[in-house]
Amino acid sequence: MSLQASESAAVERFVGNPFSTRHTAPGRVEPLDREGEPLELGKLLDRLVREGGRAAILGRHGHGKTTLLHRLAETAERRGDRVVRIRVRSPWDLIPILNSLAGSPSDSLICIDSWEQLGGPGAAIALLVARLRRCRLVVTAHSGGDLPPLAVCETTPALLAAIVRRLPAGDALDGGLIDDADVASAFEQSSGDIRDALFRLYDLFEERRRGR
Amino acid sequence: MPQGSIAGGSQGSGSTAMPRVMVHFDRPGRDYAPRQQLAVRHDIEGLGGEPLRAVERSVLWYTEGKGEEDLGVHWFERIDETEGLPAVCPWGEFTIRLPMSPLSYEGLIVKVRWCVRVRIFFADNRDFVSEHVFDVGGISPARAPLERLE
Numbered sequence: 108m109s110l111q112a113s114e115s116a117a118v119e120r121f122v123g124n125p126f127s128t129r130h131t132a133p134g135r136v137e138p139l140d141r142e143g144e145p146l147e148l149g150k151l152l153d154r155l156v157r158e159g160g161r162a163a164i165l166g167r168h169g170h171g172k173t174t175l176l177h178r179l180a181e182t183a184e185r186r187g188d189r190v191v192r193i194r195v196r197s198p199w200d201l202i203p204i205l206n207s208l209a210g211s212p213s214d215s216l217i218c219i220d221s222w223e224q225l226g227g228p229g230a231a232i233a234l235l236v237a238r239l240r241r242c243r244l245v246v247t248a249h250s251g252g253d254l255p256p257l258a259v260c261e262t263t264p265a266l267l268a269a270i271v272r273r274l275p276a277g278d279a280l281d282g283g284l285i286d287d288a289d290v291a292s293a294f295e296q297s298s299g300d301i302r303d304a305l306f307r308l309y310d311l312f313e314e315r316r317r318g319r
Numbered sequence: 320m321p322q323g324s325i326a327g328g329s330q331g332s333g334s335t336a337m338p339r340v341m342v343h344f345d346r347p348g349r350d351y352a353p354r355q356q357l358a359v360r361h362d363i364e365g366l367g368g369e370p371l372r373a374v375e376r377s378v379l380w381y382t383e384g385k386g387e388e389d390l391g392v393h394w395f396e397r398i399d400e401t402e403g404l405p406a407v408c409p410w411g412e413f414t415i416r417l418p419m420s421p422l423s424y425e426g427l428i429v430k431v432r433w434c435v436r437v438r439i440f441f442a443d444n445r446d447f448v449s450e451h452v453f454d455v456g457g458i459s460p461a462r463a464p465l466e467r468l469e
Binding site for chain 2: 124128185313
């Protein structure tokens with residue numbers, strides 16, 4: 108066969124919108140602190156043990172709770188822990204949570220996203236069973252309730268700028284389609300909701316790309 | 320792209336190799352027809368002598384937009400250390416036949432893209448992914464309503 112390189116990798120351009128959910132969905136972005144520096148996930152897992160094995164990741168909508176939960180789960184798996192991940196969509200999801208707790212060996216890490224969707228009674232039951240089963244539990248919630256905070260997710264313009272810098276942008280950003288002022292403006296218009304800000308930047312990128 | 324990205328736990332290993340994957344397509348414009356044969360050669364550089372566990376090569380399509388990503392793997396091959404990994408590193412090649420669909424599409428709400436993905440697994444559990452986009456089908460990009468009126 109005759110193989111030709113259409114472009115060498117060194118000069119190959121990024122194809123696509125760097126703000127698409129493919130690159131920005133929860134878990135795809137490295138968890139960063141409010142200054143835009145990487146969080147030390149191993150230390151957070153150690154802190155979970157000190158907190159008694161059960162704690163909450165707190166923060167408002169779009170502030171990085173799910174991203175942090177995903178990456179904590181991955182870090183625990185790489186340490187050799189058994190990890191169960193559950194996303195709660197309604198109080199009925201208590202049943203699969205209890206099944207997971209019943210089927211998990213002690214010291215498993217149960218990661219539950221959107222803890223508040225369980226409702227007060229459901230959350231209390233899940234917490235009780237986690238204690239009885241001696242499973243570790245990390246949840247995401249807007250407020251902690253009975254669980255101590257493991258981390259409080261806060262956002263800043265510096266955080267959004269750091270996330271954008273880490274996207275697979277190639278020369279798309281350096282070339283001027285999106286600049287620092289756009290990122291700062293998206294943060295302000297989204298009132299600190301990083302997910303919403305990234306959607307705004309997605310639209311802006313599309314608009315400008317088509318205008319070229 | 321290439322969309323090179325590295326993930327995994329290298330804490331404590333002290334290794335910092337950032338590979339570079341070059342993919343060479345048999346059609347210079349990277350434009351293919353449905354059911355056409357696709358021939359690819361890939362070269363891997365910058366391994367820095369780090370031991371590898373495996374290399375995965377795949378041909379897949381994915382959606383891109385603001386909603387959840389959809390993805391379909393058309394062809395996949397994993398080469399483990401025990402199965403002659405040195406033979407494909409730092410280079411390898413494969414030939415496959417593309418399917419009838421989906422076709423590449425540059426839509427307003429969603430896009431469909433095809434790519435060759437090369438994923439390198441290091442012995443220390445890090446992995447590196449590189450994706451290289453090509454087109455299937457030759458569909459024109461969608462135009463926004465305002466563009467049609469002009």
